[in-house]
Amino acid sequence: MDKVLPIALVLGLIGCNSPVSDSKGVFFAGEIVNPTSEYVVLYKGSEAVDSAKLDDTNRFSFQLDAVDDGLYHFNHSPEQQYVYLEKGDSVWIRLNTLYFDESLVFSGTNEELNNFLLEIFLEDEEVEQLMYSDLFELEIDEFSEKVESLRKEKIQDLEDLNSEAELSDIAYEIAKASINYTFYRFKEVYPFKHKGKLKEEQLHKLPPTFYAYRSGIDYNNRNLIYLRPYYDFMKSHLGNLSYMTCSKSCGKSNGTAHNQLHFNQHKLAMIDSLVGEKELRDNLFRNVAFDYLLREHDADSNRIFIDEFQRFSGNNMHIEEIQRLYKGISNIQPNSPVPDIKLVSIHDSLVSLPALSKNKKVVFYFWSGTNKNHYENIFNRVNELKLEKPEYEYIGISFRTDASNWKAIVNKFEFDAHSQFMAEDFHQLTESLILYPMNKCVITNDALIVDAFSNIYWNNF
Incomplete structure (x- = not known):
């Protein structure tokens, strides 16, 4: 554009x-x-x-x-x-x-650098699409050649800019890191993406030169902590190192981590061993915690993970947020009472989640008026389920939607007014029911949780 x-x-x-x-x-x-x-x-x-x-x-x-x-x-x-x-x-x-x-x-001042960083940001999406559509299928040598060619092209653009604008050392460092770490990340994920794209059984053996750039990685650069390409690289890099370490010491070699608890324990240890800068450590530890807790919901495994997390990062600046997530998941295990969350009815009255689920089987699903494609697909799926599984009542909960827009959408799709509600407190809803992923649904029976981590498109209820 x-x-x-x-x-x-x-x-x-x-x-x-x-x-x-x-x-x-x-x-x-x-x-x-x-x-x-x-x-x-x-x-x-x-x-x-x-x-x-x-x-x-x-x-x-x-x-x-x-x-x-x-x-x-x-x-x-x-x-x-x-x-x-x-x-x-x-x-x-x-x-x-x-x-x-x-x-x-x-x-104004530094306009050249700021517009250059923005250009890199906008081009990253195009490069990402190129990687997934074409380049990850290439064999090792051709892939490395293509990635290096793209990286050098952007570095030359930076050198041209620097010769005209005379960037400060910090500005040049940030711009160069934005380029380098974007392309280094693609090399970190290449073995796994290549295996998946070609449906191969084993990861390729890589030549020693494939990761030559790793010798220059700075794990503690304060100037780069919130630079997205650097942070995204760190996540992929540490995940790669953790998997390879596990492959050697734990006998896993097919490119897939089947035991998420075990794998994420490796990731915690890897961050602890390599990253010293407190803020970067905290952010990376937080990423591992959220990635694990939002995917794995077994109470015993989660307790083991949290104990391990506390050992490595008990003073994490995000610890309260992580503890709330852990507590929220613990509170919605099977046979737990439905959380006492207040919802707004189409007639602007308040009703509680337990009251809506008493003495019946209910599937609660979630949608936002800001994503038309998503909510239209959800509504179509709910209509299918009403025919397939009529023993359930299907109740929609809208969030982050203006009240007038919410009512207009409900009326447009001619929903029964008694089946649609709006979250009064989005943060309470999120922390109590863990709204991830977008297609999740919560299955209840007589105000008790049956499955708080189901998916509206699954057929497991």
């Missing part, structure tokens, strides 16, 4: 409103077309630096007295994107939320 920007408007904004830069302060401002929130929030890592409210013309501005040079991100709910800031910068953005990333344009 072409990025259409009224250049005259941006130049006018810069000329009329940009403050005089000092050696330490930063001015960050912009205009948001079709805003989806009243605020823009600026983050450095996981910490909010400041927030700014949009004015009557949908413009915002931050005047920061002092900043650390590096990568930040700004959030305009529900979207977010990078911005690189250095002392003395005046940076402007303009975007349209209908095409958030595609319409975003930076101007």
Whole structure:
């Protein structure tokens, strides 16, 4: 998509409103077309630096007295994107939320770098599609050659940019890492994706040079902690190392980890042995915990995992969030009481989940008005189930949907009003029923849990 920007408007904004830069302060401002929130929030890592409210013309501005040079991100709910800031910068953005990333344009100081990072971000999706559609099927030598050619092409673009814009050391490091770690990740997942694409029984034996870049990996770079390509690489890399370590010491060699508890124990140990930087460690440990707990729901295995997690990362900055997830899963094991969650009826009255499931068999399913394809498919599936399994009552729970939009969708599909409800508290619903994946459903019998982790498309109830 072409990025259409009224250049005259941006130049006018810069000329009329940009403050005089000092050696330490930063001015960050912009205009948001079709805003989806009243605020823009600026983050450095996981910490909010400041927030700014949009004015009557949908413009915002931050005047920061002092900043650390590096990568930040700004959030305009529900979207977010990078911005690189250095002392003395005046940076402007303009975007349209209908095409958030595609319409975003930076101007002002460091505009070249910020637009370059955005370009890499947008191109990553195309490269990802290329990998899955064509390149993962290639044999080792041809795959390595293709990946290296693509990587060098982007590195040359960066060198050309650097010769014109004279990037700072930190800016150059971040831009180069954004390129390198994108392509290094593809090499980390290649053995597993290649095996799957070609339906082979064994992983290929790789030449020693295939992972030559690993000698230069920095496991503790604070400048890169929240750079998406670096973080995604770390997840794939540590997963690869964990599997290979397990293959050698535990006798697994077919490219599939059948015992998720065992495999994730390896991942915890691998992070502990390689990553020293506290914030990166915490984020990676959190990723392992969520990935495991959302996939595996056995109470005994989960207890073993949590004990192991506490041993490696008991002071994790995400520990309360992880404990809530663990507790939520523990509370919805088979034969547990249905959680006391309040829902809003089509007539705006409150009703509890236990009351809706008393003295009958119920399948609770979930949908959001923000995803039309998903909810239409869900509704079609529910209509099929009503014919196939009429002994159940099917109750839909909508979340993250405006009340008027929710009622309009319900009326459009001519649902029985008694079968549709809206979550009063999305966070309570999420933590109590663990809304993952999107197609999940909860099966109950007389207000007791039968299966809280079923899928609306399965035929197991």
